[in-house]
Amino acid sequence: MPRSKSILRTGAALLVLGLAAATTWFLTRDPGVRVLFLHHSTGRNVMFFPAQGVPAWFDAYNAQHPLDIDFDETWYPPDGSNMPADYHALWLGTPGEFERVIAGQHVVVVKHCYPASAIVAEDGKVDPSQDVRTLANYQAYYRALREKLKRHEETLFVFWTLPPLHPLAGEEPGRSERARRAQQFSEWLANGFLTEDPALVNATVFDVRSLWADPATQFLKAEYQLDPKDDDSHPNAKANDLAGPAFAQFLVDAIARYRVRKPEWVREPGAKD
DSSP, X not given: XXXXXXXXXXXXXXXXHHHHHHHHHHHHSOOOEEEEEEEOHHHHXXXXXXXXXXXXXXXXXXXXXXXXEEEEEEESSSSSOOSHHHHIIIIITSTTHHHHHHTXXXXXXEOOOXXXXXXXXXXXXXXXXXXXXXXXXXXXXXXXXXXXXTTOTTSEEEEEOOOOOOTXXXXXXXXXXXXXXXXXXXXXXXXXXXXXXXXXXXXXXXXXXXXXXXXXXXXXXXXXXXXXXXXXXOBOHHHHHHHHHHHHHHHHHHHHHHHHHOTTSSOOTTOOO
């Protein structure tokens, strides 16, 4: 046989073997954990934290671990604000919207923007469908949502505590009281919301407030303010560089814990029954 034909046949055989190996790898490779982050501007800034960015963080993580975490995000709701009342209207008041958003997702992350921290004094009424930002209304919304979460254990839900406000944000008097109420709600979300009903197993809380808030005042720490003389409550790049990796690692740990609780939820690549 001419040498050239032999080389061609050998090369073709190697190509076929290579394609077969690649196909086997692709077919046995688990598609991974699908994560959807629902956010507005503060969440967007954390997601693209200057030092690296959450998507790039997960690219690096996936390169070193067998189970991929497919991190995706979207501006949600696409119109208007993302206060608890807005989520009430969409997830509890709009048939099919909750199911549409979580469809195909292993993890759904919910974050309200910093205006949610402007919690006012109680007015004696409880109606979470109205955008009256009281502690009672917030808790009523989350308790109602909890009943829906329990029916969807195929999805792990991650909620952020409330980002703190700038010390100059909002009218005076009342700034300190609003900050205190925002802390009260965040503490309840991270504790009472998760523990009041033992049947809730598919929810956890990322406490971003504890990273950014001054413990003494519950306002945005001076080192994380864009400008101490401007009431813009968006945290600065330093704050985002702190929260971004912490958020990504929190997701990794939360996913690992939920896999222990529900081994059938997400499988290692190539795992067999």
